Structure formats: C-alpha cells, structure tokens
Amino acid sequence: MQLNKEILEKFISPDNSNRESVQETISKLTSQILDFLTDASNYSPYPAFTRFTDPYFTIPDLPKKDVQLTESVKEILAHSMNAANPKYIGHMDSIPTLWSILGDYLASAINNNLLSLEMSPFLTQLEYSITKQFSTLFGLPDASGGILLSGGTLSNLQALIVARNEVLHTPNGNCFSLQKEPVIIASEHAHASIQKIAMLLGIGRENVVKVKTTQDAKMDIADLEYQVTNLLASGKQPFAIVATAGTTVSGTIDSLLDISALAKKYSLWVHIDAIYGGALIFSQKYTHLLAGIEHADSISFNPQKWLFVAKTCSMVLFRDFQNMVKSFQVAAPYMKAQPEFINLGEISIQGTKKAEVLKLWLSLTSIGKQGYEQLIDYNLHLTKIFTEELSKRTYLKVSSQPELNIVCFRGEPEYIGDHAYDQWNEQLQGYLLKNAGYFISLPTYKNNVWLRVVLLNPFFKKEHINVLFEHIDAFEKTYR
Amino acid sequence: MQLNKEILEKFISPDNSNRESVQETISKLTSQILDFLTDASNYSPYPAFTRFTDPYFTIPDLPKKDVQLTESVKEILAHSMNAANPKYIGHMDSIPTLWSILGDYLASAINNNLLSLEMSPFLTQLEYSITKQFSTLFGLPDASGGILLSGGTLSNLQALIVARNEVLHTPNGNCFSLQKEPVIIASEHAHASIQKIAMLLGIGRENVVKVKTTQDAKMDIADLEYQVTNLLASGKQPFAIVATAGTTVSGTIDSLLDISALAKKYSLWVHIDAIYGGALIFSQKYTHLLAGIEHADSISFNPQKWLFVAKTCSMVLFRDFQNMVKSFQVAAPYMKAQPEFINLGEISIQGTKKAEVLKLWLSLTSIGKQGYEQLIDYNLHLTKIFTEELSKRTYLKVSSQPELNIVCFRGEPEYIGDHAYDQWNEQLQGYLLKNAGYFISLPTYKNNVWLRVVLLNPFFKKEHINVLFEHIDAFEKTYR
Numbered sequence: 028m029q030l031n032k033e034i035l036e037k038f039i040s041p042d043n044s045n046r047e048s049v050q051e052t053i054s055k056l057t058s059q060i061l062d063f064l065t066d067a068s069n070y071s072p073y074p075a076f077t078r079f080t081d082p083y084f085t086i087p088d089l090p091k092k093d094v095q096l097t098e099s100v101k102e103i104l105a106h107s108m109n110a111a112n113p114k115y116i117g118h119m120d121s122i123p124t125l126w127s128i129l130g131d132y133l134a135s136a137i138n139n140n141l142l143s144l145e146m147s148p149f150l151t152q153l154e155y156s157i158t159k160q161f162s163t164l165f166g167l168p169d170a171s172g173g174i175l176l177s178g179g180t181l182s183n184l185q186a187l188i189v190a191r192n193e194v195l196h197t198p199n200g201n202c203f204s205l206q207k208e209p210v211i212i213a214s215e216h217a218h219a220s221i222q223k224i225a226m227l228l229g230i231g232r233e234n235v236v237k238v239k240t241t242q243d244a245k246m247d248i249a250d251l252e253y254q255v256t257n258l259l260a261s262g263k264q265p266f267a268i269v270a271t272a273g274t275t276v277s278g279t280i281d282s283l284l285d286i287s288a289l290a291k292k293y294s295l296w297v298h299i300d301a302i303y304g305g306a307l308i309f310s311q312k313y314t315h316l317l318a319g320i321e322h323a324d325s326i327s328f329n330p331q332k333w334l335f336v337a338k339t340c341s342m343v344l345f346r347d348f349q350n351m352v353k354s355f356q357v358a359a360p361y362m363k364a365q366p367e368f369i370n371l372g373e374i375s376i377q378g379t380k381k382a383e384v385l386k387l388w389l390s391l392t393s394i395g396k397q398g399y400e401q402l403i404d405y406n407l408h409l410t411k412i413f414t415e416e417l418s419k420r421t422y423l424k425v426s427s428q429p430e431l432n433i434v435c436f437r438g439e440p441e442y443i444g445d446h447a448y449d450q451w452n453e454q455l456q457g458y459l460l461k462n463a464g465y466f467i468s469l470p471t472y473k474n475n476v477w478l479r480v481v482l483l484n485p486f487f488k489k490e491h492i493n494v495l496f497e498h499i500d501a502f503e504k505t506y507r
Numbered sequence: 508m509q510l511n512k513e514i515l516e517k518f519i520s521p522d523n524s525n526r527e528s529v530q531e532t533i534s535k536l537t538s539q540i541l542d543f544l545t546d547a548s549n550y551s552p553y554p555a556f557t558r559f560t561d562p563y564f565t566i567p568d569l570p571k572k573d574v575q576l577t578e579s580v581k582e583i584l585a586h587s588m589n590a591a592n593p594k595y596i597g598h599m600d601s602i603p604t605l606w607s608i609l610g611d612y613l614a615s616a617i618n619n620n621l622l623s624l625e626m627s628p629f630l631t632q633l634e635y636s637i638t639k640q641f642s643t644l645f646g647l648p649d650a651s652g653g654i655l656l657s658g659g660t661l662s663n664l665q666a667l668i669v670a671r672n673e674v675l676h677t678p679n680g681n682c683f684s685l686q687k688e689p690v691i692i693a694s695e696h697a698h699a700s701i702q703k704i705a706m707l708l709g710i711g712r713e714n715v716v717k718v719k720t721t722q723d724a725k726m727d728i729a730d731l732e733y734q735v736t737n738l739l740a741s742g743k744q745p746f747a748i749v750a751t752a753g754t755t756v757s758g759t760i761d762s763l764l765d766i767s768a769l770a771k772k773y774s775l776w777v778h779i780d781a782i783y784g785g786a787l788i789f790s791q792k793y794t795h796l797l798a799g800i801e802h803a804d805s806i807s808f809n810p811q812k813w814l815f816v817a818k819t820c821s822m823v824l825f826r827d828f829q830n831m832v833k834s835f836q837v838a839a840p841y842m843k844a845q846p847e848f849i850n851l852g853e854i855s856i857q858g859t860k861k862a863e864v865l866k867l868w869l870s871l872t873s874i875g876k877q878g879y880e881q882l883i884d885y886n887l888h889l890t891k892i893f894t895e896e897l898s899k900r901t902y903l904k905v906s907s908q909p910e911l912n913i914v915c916f917r918g919e920p921e922y923i924g925d926h927a928y929d930q931w932n933e934q935l936q937g938y939l940l941k942n943a944g945y946f947i948s949l950p951t952y953k954n955n956v957w958l959r960v961v962l963l964n965p966f967f968k969k970e971h972i973n974v975l976f977e978h979i980d981a982f983e984k985t986y987r
Binding site: 028029030031033034035037038039040041042043045046049050052053054056057060061064065066067068073074076077078079081084085086087088089090091093095096099100102103104106107108109110111112113118120121122123124125126127128129131132133134135136137138139140145146147148149150152153156157160177178179180181184188192197199200201202203204205208209219220222223225226227228229230231232233234331335337338339354355357376377378379380381385386388389390391392393394395396397398401402404405408485486 | 508509510511513514515517518519520521522523525526529530532533534536537540541543544545546547548553554556557558559561564565566567568569570571573575576579580582583584586587588589590591592593598600601602603604605606607608609611612613614615616617618619620625626627628629630632633636637640657658659660661664668672677679680681682683684685688689699700702703705706707708709710711712713714811815817818819834835837856857858859860861865866868869870871872873874875876877878881882884885888965966
C-alpha cells in the first residue's frame with residue numbers, strides 16, 4: 028500500500044520533494060494576511076454578524092485544493108473580530124507583536140512537545156529560564172519559579188490547587204476527608220474564573236466568599252479581616268485570599284501590601300491575579316502600583332494581554348517552586364525521569380503543551396524591556412488624556428479612577444432620568460461603532476450597563492481620543 | 508508622548524507603513540523553516556542535548572534586530588526534537604499537516620478570542636459546527652456536542668468534572684459535603700492524567716481505583732465488576748469509569764461495549780479516553796475497533812495526535828451537551844448573554860482560548876475524510892508489517908498484540924538472562940539512534956524497560972522497517 032501523492036503533498040516533505048508548492052501556499056497566505064492586517068484601519072473593528080450554517084463548515088469527503096482554502100481564509104478575515112484596527116478599544120485583546128505571530132508559526136512547524144525535556148530539549152530549558160526571570164522581576168525569592176499555561180484561568184487554577192494542597196495539608200487533593208469546609212476569599216470584583224475554579228477543585232462555588240470593595244473598587248481590608256475571622260469562628264477553613272492586580276472591568280489594583288500582611292497574620296495563602304496588571308513590572312514609572320506583589324505565594328500573569336503576545340500565553344509563578352512540584356509530580360511511565368529540568372508535563376495541569384514560550388521569548392527579545400516600558404507608559408499616558416476628557420463632561424462618570432489603561436465609564440445625563448441610563452449607554456455604544464467606527468465594550472457592573480475602553484493598541488493616538496469625544500458629544504446632543 | 512518608530516516597527520502597522528519589512532522578516536523565517544523541514548530526513552531525529560545557560564535566554568534591555576532573532580531561530584531548529592524525520596518513531600508526536608501549521612499562523616495573526624462570540628464571530632460558529640460533526644461521527648445522539656481544549660488532559664478533566672457534578676448531584680462541585688467518598692475507576696493502563704485529575708477535582712489521587720488488565724492489556728471486565736460492587740459494599744461512591752481507546756504505551760483499546768453495559772447496570776458515567784484511538788472513525792476498515800464508543804457519556808479525542816494537527820488541539824464531547832453547560836455556565840459580567848452560541852469561555856475550563864479549531868478545520872478540509880482514511884490505513888498497514896517482522900525473531904516479544912499503529916516490544920534474548928534484559932533494551936535504543944538514526948522510545952511498562960514505536964509519519968515506508976530490523980539483528984549479534 029502506498030499513499031497517494033495528493034495526500035503526501037499536504038505535508039512538508041522531509042525529502043525535499045514539494046518545497047516549491049509549499050512555498051507558494053505560504054506566500055499566498057502571507058499575502059492574504061498582510062493585505063488585511065496592513066490595511067486593518069480601513070476594516071470595521073467589529074464586522075456585522077454573519078450566520079454561517081452547514082454545509083459551509085462541513086468536513087469534505089475528498090481533499091480540497093489550496094485555492095478553495097484560500098477562499099475560506101478570505102471569509103475568515105472578513106468576518107472576524109479586527110483588533111488590529113486602532114479603534115478597536117473594547118477588550119483586553121491586543122494586537123500581537125510580529126514576532127509572537129511568527130513564534131506560533133515556528134512552534135507549530137517544529138511541533139515540539141513541552142511535555143518533556145526529551146520532546147523539547149531546547150524549549151523546556153527556555154521555559155525554565157523565562158519563568159525564572161519573571162519570578163525575579165516580580166521580586167520573588169531564589170526558590171521561586173513557575174510554568175507557562177494556555178490561558179489565565181489555567182494559571183489561577185494551578186495556583187489554587189497548590190494553595191489548597193499546601194494549606195489544607197491534602198497532598199493528594201482529597202476534599203471529602205477534610206476536617207473543615209474549605210473556603211477561598213476574593214474581592215467581589217475578582218475574575219469570574221475564581222468561582223469556576225472553586226467548582227472545579229471540589230471546594231464548591233458557594234465557598235468563594237466575596238469581600239466588599241471600597242468606592243475605588245479595591246478590596247475593603249476591614250471587611251476582608253471580618254470575613255476571615257467570621258469564617259474561622261463558624262468552623263470553616265479559609266485557605267487562600269485572591270487579590271487582583273488589574274480587575275477585568277475597571278483595571279483596579281487591590282492593596283497588595285495590606286492583603287499580604289493580613290494573609291500572613293492568619294497563615295493564609297495569597298494568590299495575586301496579576302493576569303492583566305503584571306505588565307507594570309516593565310515600567311519604572313508605574314511599577315510602584317504593584318507594591319506588595321513580592322509577598323505573594325503565587326502570581327498569575329498573562330503576556331497574552333499587555334505584553335502584546337498572541338494568545339494563548341499565560342504563566343503562574345510560585346514563591347516556592349517545590350510547592351508546585353510536590354502537588355503535581357507523578358512520573359509518567361513513558362518518560363525518563365531526570366532531575367534538573369523536571370518534565371513540565373509532570374508538574375502542570377496540561378500534559379502535552381505547545382511551545383508558547385517561544386513567541387514570548389521572541390517578543391521579549393525583539394522589543395526589549397525598554398521597548399515594553401515605552402509601550403506601557405504610552406498606553407498609560409493616553410489613558411490619562413482620555414480620563415481628563417471624560418472629567419470635562421458632567422454627563423459622564425467613571426466607575427472608579429483608572430489605574431491602568433482601562434477606563435470604565437458611563438453616561439448619566441440628568442435630563443433623561445436614571446431609568447433610561449442603561450439604554451442610553453447601550454445606544455451610545457452602537458452609535459460609536461456605526462458613526463465613528465469605534466468598538467467599545469459594554470460590561471455589566473454593579474447591575475448597570477457601563478462603557479469600557481482598553482487602550483492597548485500602539486497605533487491608537489491622541490487624535491483618536493479627540494475624534495471619539497466629538498462623537499460622544501454629538502450623540503449626547505441628539506438626545507437632549 | 509510618542510512611541511519610537513523602532514518599537515512600532517515590531518508590529519504589523521494597520522496603516523500600511525511597514526509591509527515591506529514585515530514581508531521580508533516573514534520570508535526569511537519561512538526560508539529558515541523550509542530549509543530545515545524540507546531536509547528533515549538529513550537531520551538527526553533527536554539531536555544531542557546541548558545545555559543552554561543564561562545569559563543566552565536573558566531578556567534584553569534594548570530591542571534586538573531581526574538578524575539577531577534569525578540567529579536564535581537557527582539554534583532552535585538545530586536543537587529541537589525533529590519529529591519530521593521519518594525515522595522519528597518514538598512518540599505520539601506527529602508531523603503536522605501544512606495547513607495546521609498555517610492555521611496556527613493565521614489564528615495568531617488575527618488573534619481572535621474564543622472566549623465569546625463577540626470576540627470571535629466566525630470562529631465560535633466554526634467550533635460549534637466541528638465539535639457537533641465529530642459528535643455525530645462518534646455515533647452520539649442529537650443532543651450531543653462539545654468543545655475544543657488545549658490538550659488531552661484538559662479534555663479528560665472537563666469530562667470528569669461534568670461526570671462528578673452530574674452523578675453525585677453536586678452542581679457547585681462541593682466534595683466536602685458529599686455523603687460518600689467519591690471514586691473514579693480506570694484500568695491500570697489508563698493515562699497518568701486520570702490521577703492528576705482526581706487530585707485536581709478534590710476526589711483525591713488515592714480514589715482512582717485501578718482495574719486489572721487481561722493478557723491483551725485490556726481492562727478485565729470481571730475485575731471491573733468486582734471493584735464496583737466492592738466499592739459500593741464498602742460505602743464508597745464510584746461515579747465514573749474511564750475506558751481507554753488507545754493506551755499510551757501499547758495503543759490498546761478496552762472492551763467498550765462491555766464496559767458501557769456494566770456502567771449502565773450500575774448507573775455510572777462512562778468516559779472514553781479516545782485521545783489517541785478516536786481517529787479510527789475515519790477508517791471504514793478499522794472503525795469497528797471502536798464499537799461501543801457510541802454509548803459513552805463523554806469522549807475525549809486529540810486531533811493533535813493521529814489527525815496530524817499541530818499541537819495543541821483536543822476535544823471533549825458529551826452525550827448531552829446541556830450537561831456540560833449546566834456544570835460550567837456562570838455568566839461573565841463583561842460579556843453579553845446570547846442563547847444560540849453560548850460563549851465558549853463560559854462552558855469550558857479555559858476562558859480565553861486561541862482558535863485551535865482553525866488549524867483543525869483547515870486540515871480536515873485540505874485532506875478530507877478519505878485522505879485521513881488513507882493515512883490511517885497506511886499507518887496500520889505498516890504496523891502489520893512491523894509486527895510480522897517482530898514475530899519472526901524469537902528474541903523479541905510484544906507487550907500485547909498491537910491494535911493501532913503503536914508497538915510496544917522488547918528483546919529478551921535468553922542467553923543473557925532476565926536480569927540483563929532492561930539494560931539490553933536500553934542499549935538497543937541508543938544503538939539504533941547512533942548507528943541507524945532511528946529514534947524509538949523507552950517506556951517503563953510493568954516495571955520493566957520496553958521499546959516502543961509509533962508509526963505516524965506518512966513518509967515512513969516499508970524500507971524503513973527493513974533497515975530498522977537489519978540494525979536490530981546486527982545489535983543482537985554483537986551481544987551473543
């Protein structure tokens with residue numbers, strides 16, 4: 028039996044038999060991508076929704092020619108979210124660095140497996156080095172270290188698994204046999220993943236106790252202590268406090284020093300969800316906002332957000348790397364044990380992993396720490412201008428003073444009455460997309476509809492802010 | 508404040524200001540990748556280990572020029588696992604289809620987020636359609652459906668979360684409050700991830716009860732029933748049986764019909780780990796080996812293995828899609844609710860996800876069902892030849908008769924005595940790499956050292972088998 032040539036042509040032949048056709052396919056796709064991305068400002072940031080129904084997506088019986096795939100690529104580009112347009116300022120989805128796109132391309136081409144050193148001899152070493160460097164940047168001690176995971180929920184999850192196993196002394200993770208009911212404490216503005224994780228870990232969704240926040244959207248330290256003592260008095264066992272450095276809706280940073288001190292007082296684990304805000308370690312001017320992060324027992328951080336790395340790319344770091352090893356390591360029978368670079372698949376939620384560290388390293392190398400500092404400072408500079416424009420308008424208010432490059436705001440023009448505020452803001456969002464081509468998100472916050480911008484795109488400029496506010500003013504006038 | 512041009516150049520400008528330099532960078536990288544991959548047969552499948560130490564990996568302060576990154580790419584290619592060499596037959600790491608590499612490239616370029624429909628209007632629809640088509644291919648009923656996840660452990664995890672919540676009636680996932688201690692039942696040859704998952708889920712590693720296997724490495728049905736009744740009698744609560752369709756070491760498929768029947772008898776959840784073997788649904792000739800899979804409550808399957816899709820790409824499918832929704836859905840405040848395409852991040856372990864469905868769809872379209880059938884049948888055809896060659900040699904034995912394209916075998920030449928078998932096989936592995944350029948893995952199985960081949964590479968031919976056995980024979984002769 029032999030394979031048809033037509034099928035073999037669908038792979039890059041290791042015997043140099045189809046380089047020309049492969050090269051042509053790649054060139055064609057690269058042209059399509061660049062035709063779109065180099066002109067992304069001229070495509071809507073959020074194209075009108077088109078419903079595709081089968082058989083459009085149907086897996087064909089017979090192989091298709093590249094020309095038919097080229098047609099599909101055209102549709103994909105035309106109907107996807109277009110975060111490359113600088114006026115896409117709705118979510119934490121950044122424009123990726125060129126080298127992060129290429130890092131993924133390269134990682135898939137060589138298809139190494141971060142499961143084990145044997146399956147990724149270069150890239151496993153790279154992951155150890157990069158996570159260690161980030162541990163140091165965050166101010167964690169020598170014994171610290173971490174791992175990369177495919178998204179922030181997994182990083183928070185890995186952190187809280189280790190917290191549960193360590194603090195509750197349940198190395199095998201048996202929650203049924205615990206003496207007291209375990210509880211996770213987090214701010215009411217903590218990420219939704221914390222509840223998902225409590226469900227997943229056998230803790231139970233109901234055992235995420237939510238701490239009140241102050242007017243500036245930060246965890247209320249008095250209420251935090253009240254919750255801890257109350258839980259202890261009622262016979263429950265809080266084991267971890269989750270602090271957030273950059274909440275999803277308003278980019279707020281909890282008081283990390285106060286929270287760490289309190290956790291220490293009650294021997295609780297402090298996990299700092301710095302998924303978004305962690306990027307501030309690169310900014311001399313703003314890194315002080317993370318003061319206290321060096322006291323964390325674990326930190327989660329997503330280069331896929333403010334480091335402009337293509338998703339997914341997330342990391343979790345531990346004050347004591349061995350804590351993570353203890354919770355996870357069960358040697359797999361098909362891999363050789365080796366002590367220096369413990370196989371990453373043995374100490375992680377994920378077994379087989381893509382080399383997501385590659386795009387991160389290439390981006391960091393291409394841009395440098397100082398380049399990242401510039402990008403972050405630039406975003407924060409524009410946020411200041413944005414917030415100043417907001418404060419000039421009495422009909423607009425912010426949910427809390429922005430600390431990062433996220434502004435959560437809403438129109439409350441008195442003349443329409445509170446009952447109509449939600450609708451007004453919803454309509455403003457639609458108006459801005461339709462009339463000015465800006466995509467802004469519409470979060471629910473404290474049971475109301477708000478507007479939210481995330482000023483991530485490096486091609487977003489001061490002029491964009493001016494034009495945006497002209498349109499907001501125009502909308503407001505039509506309403507009077 | 509303005510960004511330096513040098514930093515902006517690290518992104519693809521949406522205002523068409525750097526297409527030429529971007530194009531050049533991509534062309535250069537593509538040449539490097541193709542120089543290597545089109546000649547992969549001439550590079551060792553497993554290069555000698557080189558220790559890289561910092562500052563090689565150190566994040567620089569200043570941005571680096573592309574030419575320096577090109578140097579790094581050279582090192583990466585030279586020092587990585589080279590699964591593109593047809594003589595790399597050691598692990599389940601396939602050579603990726605061209606369109607799966609390109610799918611990742613495209614997915615990163617547009618950087619859509621499978622978290623929500625709003626953030627990936629085309630790709631969310633695509634994921635719903637593809638998972639539904641696979642549900643149907645596996646014979647699941649109309650109500651079925653699933654989701655893609657970044658690796659097989661996550662798929663097994665998502666399945667067992669839902670199993671736990673459904674069978675134990677604990678929708679919030681509270682294991683502390685259960686009446687009886689929960690237990691997962693799996694074969695002694697089930698994947699190592701099952702224990703990791705039991706730890707993670709709050710079940711406890713010790714509560715994975717391992718069922719004995721018969722001589723052909725399949726779960727022993729009599730022992731399975733014994734374990735179930737024994738657990739029930741002792742007051743524990745088994746809730747799921749994990750059956751495996753393609754074990755890691757020997758590619759064995761459990762008796763899915765018998766296991767499903769038994770699970771039904773005792774009202775237990777059946778999860779079928781078809782991570783590897785699920786690909787057989789594409790082969791008319793061999794799909795019967797999966798008989799019974801249509802009775803599963805959940806199935807995990809990895810296109811990243813035998814569908815030749817670049818990693819990671821995994822899926823989990825549920826007999827009743829709504830079971831998954833019930834276990835997971837907690838609406839996120841920053842997303843609009845919408846009923847038809849529930850935001851994938853709300854019903855999955857992962858929140859933000861890369862569009863891994865894209866490389867899968869492009870591969871399926873490019874190769875077609877019949878193309879995949881050919882690839883799988885070809886691999887199995889060669890496995891038969893390989894096994895025949897093995898059986899001609901009295902000093903070699905298989906761990907069990909191969910059912911898939913995985914052969915676990917070992918030399919036991921009588922004249923050296925049992926005590927020396929492990930060492931003999933270890934040395935054979937090294938000999939084959941050194942003298943013939945074949946990379947074969949060395950699993951531990953039943954406490955002994957074995958050899959293992961996974962015949963995945965479409966460029967692996969009958970001649971490779973002949974040459975391999977010539978070398979095995981030569982090695983054996985030197986030992987006499």
